[in-house]
Amino acid sequence: MNAESSAFRSALEVVRTIEPRIADAIAKELTDQRESLKLIASENYASPAVLLAMGNWLSDKYAEGTIGRRFYAGCQNVDTVESVATEHARELFGAQYAYVQPHSGIDANLVAYWAILADRVEVPYLKKFEKRQVNDLNDAEWAELRAAFGNQRMLGMSLDAGGHLTHGFRPNISGKMFDQRSYGVDPATGQIDYDALRATAKEFKPLVIVGGYSAYPRKVNFRTMREIADEVGATFMVDMAHFAGLVAGKVFTGDFDPIPHAHIVTTTTHKSLRGPRGGAVLCGPELSDQVDRGCPMVLGGPLAHVMAAKAIAFAEARQPSFATYAQQIVANSQALAEGLARRGVQLVSGGTDNHLVLIDVHPFGLTGRQAEQALLDSGIVTNRNAIPQDPNGAWYTSGIRVGTPALTSRGLGTTEMDQIAELIHTVLAQTTPAEGSKAKYTLDPALSDRVSKQATELLADYPLYPSVDLG
Numbered sequence: 001m002n003a004e005s006s007a008f009r010s011a012l013e014v015v016r017t018i019e020p021r022i023a024d025a026i027a028k029e030l031t032d033q034r035e036s037l038k039l040i041a042s043e044n045y046a047s048p049a050v051l052l053a054m055g056n057w058l059s060d061k062y063a064e065g066t067i068g069r070r071f072y073a074g075c076q077n078v079d080t081v082e083s084v085a086t087e088h089a090r091e092l093f094g095a096q097y098a099y100v101q102p103h104s105g106i107d108a109n110l111v112a113y114w115a116i117l118a119d120r121v122e123v124p125y126l127k128k129f130e131k132r133q134v135n136d137l138n139d140a141e142w143a144e145l146r147a148a149f150g151n152q153r154m155l156g157m158s159l160d161a162g163g164h165l166t167h168g169f170r171p172n173i174s175g176k177m178f179d180q181r182s183y184g185v186d187p188a189t190g191q192i193d194y195d196a197l198r199a200t201a202k203e204f205k206p207l208v209i210v211g212g213y214s215a216y217p218r219k220v221n222f223r224t225m226r227e228i229a230d231e232v233g234a235t236f237m238v239d240m241a242h243f244a245g246l247v248a249g250k251v252f253t254g255d256f257d258p259i260p261h262a263h264i265v266t267t268t269t270h271k272s273l274r275g276p277r278g279g280a281v282l283c284g285p286e287l288s289d290q291v292d293r294g295c296p297m298v299l300g301g302p303l304a305h306v307m308a309a310k311a312i313a314f315a316e317a318r319q320p321s322f323a324t325y326a327q328q329i330v331a332n333s334q335a336l337a338e339g340l341a342r343r344g345v346q347l348v349s350g351g352t353d354n355h356l357v358l359i360d361v362h363p364f365g366l367t368g369r370q371a372e373q374a375l376l377d378s379g380i381v382t383n384r385n386a387i388p389q390d391p392n393g394a395w396y397t398s399g400i401r402v403g404t405p406a407l408t409s410r411g412l413g414t415t416e417m418d419q420i421a422e423l424i425h426t427v428l429a430q431t432t433p434a435e436g437s438k439a440k441y442t443l444d445p446a447l448s449d450r451v452s453k454q455a456t457e458l459l460a461d462y463p464l465y466p467s468v469d470l471g
């Protein structure tokens with residue numbers, strides 16, 4: 001038996017002795033993932049080396065602090081792990097400084113926001129809030145707090161244009177820390193309107209301009225955004241959570257590579273970058289001291305086992321094969337977009353330059369919610385997403401977001417993407433919305449069965465985790 005199979009088999013055998021339901025769920029997840037045509041743009045499949053690096057006693061260690069300056073004794077091995085991870089991250093992205101402790105993308109953004117605030121804002125002392133819990137503050141009190149901090153402002157991409165909750169929206173802490181204004185896309189092109197962005201920035205004078213997105217299908221000109229930030233004295237942050245793999249794989253270079261243009265860059269490590277679930281921050285020496293205060297500002301003990309897996313993932317991404325992978329992600333995404341467009345499916349911005357395609361399902365008379373579920377019934381896993389000026393709001397939406405990082409990891413190519421476009425079009429065209437409902441619909445079960453079988457057949461030639469046989 002090969003090393004991967006015996007490693008995972010043994011691990012499950014050990015887990016099973018304590019709680020078989022957990023061992024079963026872990027094993028079942030592999031079966032489910034293998035059978036699923038996964039087009040979720042934010043998901044991927046990490047390598048066995050990445051996965052195995054996480055399952056060990058590095059998890060037992062507390063190591064609050066930074067490399068060589070820990071609040072706990074005996075951190076020499078965590079120091080090694082974190083040093084190697086940051087070295088690979090710096091080399092991979094050409095960044096001067098890397099901080100790999102954030103447990104997720106949201107944590108990375110919080111670390112960055114507090115670093116920027118600490119760098120630029122005088123902190124007032126407010127007796128009134130001394131013994132208060134943040135969760136108890138009402139909107140007026142939050143407003144008072146923000147005012148005391150000088151009503152610091154953030155300019156981020158609007159949610160319906162593809163921005164992220166953490167870019168200053170009220171339900172997220174970023175929207176409570178900052179006064180937010182959004183930039184969006186030109187309705188005619190579906191692409192960022194940089195002139196409008198500049199005009200908003202000049203009027204609003206934000207402390208921070210955030211670039212980056214979760215659901216925008218195009219390249220972003222980070223050079224232009226930096227120029228705008230410089231014109232208004234803003235710190236320019238890029239959240240490359242979604243497209244870090246395309247930066248690492250040198251698909252996004254020059255004006256489209258955020259690293260040389262942004263003051264600070266945040267990312268997740270588990271999306272197109274194909275590492276473990278986690279986050280990271282990259283910056284220059286100006287902000288690195290503040291970033292290092294991520295713990296204790298917003299983080300506790302780092303996850304040493306996950307930092308080990310990040311080191312493996314960054315090392316993998318430095319190999320030439322990762323650049324090939326990143327190029328294929330985009331080739332696949334473009335083949336999918338072309339296949340859909342050729343069949344008359346409407347796409348936001350008309351196509352894609354990156355790993356994702358945003359389908360406007362409105363012309364089918366469907367909401368995103370109906371389309372998402374109808375596709376799922378047919379074995380195609382996507383997620384609903386708002387589109388620019390979405391008439392159905394953020395819950396029902398009018399869009400479906402599809403992405404290619406995961407299927408590209410399995411080895412599917414442009415031919416298969418065209419077949420998938422056919423399946424998606426078939427399902428959308430055959431789904432009938434129920435009268436007066438944004439959620440209900442009818443779809444002939446024979447048709448969803450047939451599409452499901454075709455989806456399974458497509459995957460059969462591209463086994464997931466081919467080296468892993470659980471027996």
Ligand SMILES: *Cc1c(COP(=O)(O)O)cnc(C)c1O
Pocket residue numbers: 042103104105106107109163164166212213214239240241242268278279
């Ligand atoms: C996914 C995402 C995040 C959050 O990542 P988590 O690891 O889920 O916290 C942050 N920003 C953007 C742009 C994202 O797409």
